[in-house]
Amino acid sequence: MKKLDISVIPGDGIGKEVVPEALRVLDTIAKVHGGLTLNYTHYPWSSEYYVEHGKMMPDNGLDLLSQSDAIFLGAVGDPSLVKDHISLGGLLLKIRREFEQVINIRPAKQIKGIVSPLTNPRDFDIMIVRENSEGEYSSSGGRVHHGIDEIVVQNSIFTKKAVSRVMEYAFELARKRNGHLTSATKSNGIVHSMPFWDDVLAEVSQNYKDIPTKSEHIDALSAFFITKPHTLDVVVASNLFGDILSDIGAAIMGSIGIAPAGNINLNGKYPSMFEPVHGSAPDIYGKGIANPVGQIWTAKMMLDHFDEMEMGTVLLHAIEQTLQSGIKTPDIGGNSNTTEVTDAIIAKIEELA
Numbered sequence: 644m645k646k647l648d649i650s651v652i653p654g655d656g657i658g659k660e661v662v663p664e665a666l667r668v669l670d671t672i673a674k675v676h677g678g679l680t681l682n683y684t685h686y687p688w689s690s691e692y693y694v695e696h697g698k699m700m701p702d703n704g705l706d707l708l709s710q711s712d713a714i715f716l717g718a719v720g721d722p723s724l725v726k727d728h729i730s731l732g733g734l735l736l737k738i739r740r741e742f743e744q745v746i747n748i749r750p751a752k753q754i755k756g757i758v759s760p761l762t763n764p765r766d767f768d769i770m771i772v773r774e775n776s777e778g779e780y781s782s783s784g785g786r787v788h789h790g791i792d793e794i795v796v797q798n799s800i801f802t803k804k805a806v807s808r809v810m811e812y813a814f815e816l817a818r819k820r821n822g823h824l825t826s827a828t829k830s831n832g833i834v835h836s837m838p839f840w841d842d843v844l845a846e847v848s849q850n851y852k853d854i855p856t857k858s859e860h861i862d863a864l865s866a867f868f869i870t871k872p873h874t875l876d877v878v879v880a881s882n883l884f885g886d887i888l889s890d891i892g893a894a895i896m897g898s899i900g901i902a903p904a905g906n907i908n909l910n911g912k913y914p915s916m917f918e919p920v921h922g923s924a925p926d927i928y929g930k931g932i933a934n935p936v937g938q939i940w941t942a943k944m945m946l947d948h949f950d951e952m953e954m955g956t957v958l959l960h961a962i963e964q965t966l967q968s969g970i971k972t973p974d975i976g977g978n979s980n981t982t983e984v985t986d987a988i989i990a991k992i993e994e995l996a
């Protein structure tokens with residue numbers, strides 16, 4: 644019997660609503676398929692925790708998490724309690740950075756039962772590979788001077804090590820998918836970092852001559868996500884470009900509420916972390932209408948990560964069949980609530996078993 648220890652951090656807002664639902668789904672799939680025991684350790688680290696303790700997680704928080712095989716996270720951020728840069732910096736971004744989760748994979752593809760807002764889109768299946776450790780998210784810089792003379796400097800730091808690493812990951816993925824690679828650049832405007840990004844791409848691509856490769860400027864590429872997403876396959880992007888592209892990817896799928904993501908540690912020293920693309924959605928928190936599909940699809944990505952592909956496939960089929968039957972939340976045109984959608988997905992899994 645395979646056993647996985649999962650650290651669970653629901654976080655803030657709708658994270659607290661969709662994470663328990665996704666765990667119910669995971670438990671069902673593990674039960675009906677057998678051979679897998681999931682052992683959860685729950686951590687209440689959140690903005691509320693910060694208000695009580697003055698920190699987003701205890702001092703030994705990372706030690707506790709490091710004992711698990713993976714982290715399953717909802718969303719972090721409650722600006723009514725804590726400023727975002729403090730809550731995110733003290734939990735989500737800290738885990739990504741300290742646990743060397745250097746790659747963020749974010750699929751944007753059509754699934755059955757959800758209508759894309761695009762008019763007659765051709766089938767698209769994109770995998771965004773986002774650099775997750777540096778670039779525009781580097782913490783170097785700060786505010787200087789006072790009053791009218793106050794300025795702020797934020798340094799984007801790109802290292803050859805991290806850029807070539809994310810590109811190699813993206814090329815390998817493109818090869819596995821028999822696909823092609825698009826690199827998001829902006830070398831016409833950002834004079835230092837993006838020409839460097841392009842140079843590293845040119846160098847790494849020497850080892851992947853079988854993979855068709857091209858670069859697109861991020862502004863044009865954002866438009867292509869809308870006008871011709873079917874022409875894209877693997878898209879490699881810097882931290883901020885990848886962040887923005889993944890919300891566009893979610894939007895063309897039909898809702899930000901369905902997009903999953905995985906923060907991958909490559910060196911095996913620390914657990915990887917799985918969390919949906921969306922945030923804590925304070926505007927709908929407490930109404931019971933959050934779409935649980937993003938968190939549940941994220942659970943599938945976690946199962947895939949542990950080579951439980953069969954379970955992952957059943958899970959996605961159950962999601963699709965539920966949505967096709969019309970049971971869906973309001974963000975994708977339905978009138979079911981979070982629990983009803985989850986219940987229906989669970990029933991489908993049991994039916995498909």
Ligand code: NAD
Pocket residue numbers: 657717718719720721722727731735899900901918919920921922923924925926927932933934935937974
């Ligand atoms: P958001 O993703 O929380 O919400 C954007 C819009 O999408 C809102 O209208 C929301 O209602 C809707 N939405 C999001 N998830 C949904 C779901 N599952 N079902 C239905 N509708 C959904 O982004 P935001 O409003 O920019 O940020 C809110 C808070 O979340 C902020 O504190 C932000 O910093 C944080 N945030 C956290 C993460 C994360 O933890 N990974 C990601 C993004 C934003």
Ligand code: IPM
Pocket residue numbers: 731735736886920922
């Ligand atoms: C995401 C989020 C985070 C990011 C924020 C909340 C720090 O937008 O996971 O996409 O920018 O990475």
Ligand code: MN
Pocket residue numbers: 886887890920
């Ligand atoms: Mn984002």
